[in-house]
Structure formats: structure tokens, C-alpha cells
Amino acid sequence: MTTILEIQNLKCNGCANTIINKLNNLDNIHEVSVDNETNTVSFNYSNDEQLELVKKTLVNIGYPVVGDKNAITTKAKSFVSCAIGRMNN
Template sequence: MKTTIYIQNLKCGGCANTITKNLSTIEAVSEVTVNVEESSISLTYSNDEKLAEVKDKLKVLGYPEDGEANGLGAKAKSYVSCAIGKMS
């Protein structure tokens, strides 16, 4: 199945790099594409459990789905993820 997820805190290519690397490690998730301008991620996944795993991973990295709580903690995590993505 293929879907697009709209997320918060996506700022640059560093963020996109971190997201792509982390989501690509999830088994049965492929074709991960990050669109910084639209703050979206497109991907292919095998089942709803994998999609839930993707959303949980995004939240841990600091990129919660649009409409979810976006507190200071999530914003801080996204800055760290961004910096890591720029360095790798």
C-alpha cells in the first residue's frame, strides 16, 4: 500500500535525510520520499501495523503527524534530528 503522511517540524534537507534513513530501516517499508516544501512523506508499506510503526518512529524523531500534539519536546527532538541529518 502507498500513502502520504503530512508532518510537523520538517525544515530542511537535514531533516529529510534523517527521516529517510530511519524509515528505510523498518522492514516492509520502502520507496520513502520526503517533500520538504509540502512537509510530507510518501512511502510504500505492507500493512497497517507497519504504518503505525512509521508514525511512531516519526514522533520519536520529533516529526509528529499534522494534527497531533507538537510540544516543545517534539520541536527540540526535530532540531537534533535535523542536525544529525546534516552531518551524515
């Protein structure tokens, strides 16, 4: 199945690089792409558990789905993820 999630705190290609790298490392998650203009991430997955794992991973690196809690600590994580993504670009 393919899905598109609208996420928070997406700022640049550094953010996108981190998201793509982290999600590509998850089992059975494929064809990850990020659109900075629409603040979305799309990917293929096989079951609901994998979808929940993706959402949890996004929160852990600072990019919760729109509508989810976006605490200051989560926003701070997104800045760290962004910096890592820029360095690994």
C-alpha cells in the same frame, strides 16, 4: 500500499535525510521520500501495523503527523534529528 503523510517540524534537507534513513531501516517500509515544500513523507507499506510504526518513529525523531500533539520536547527532537541529517549528508 503507498501513503503520504503531512508532518510537522520539517525544516530542511537535514531533516529529510534523517527521516529517510530512519524509515528505510524499518522492516517492509520502502520507497521513502520527503518533500520539503509540502511537508510530506511518502512510502510503501504492507499493513496497518507498519503504518502505525512509521507514525511512532516519526514522533520519536521529532516529526509528528499534522494534527498530532507537537510538544516542545518533540520540537527539540526535530532539531537534533535535523543536525544529525546535516552531518550525515
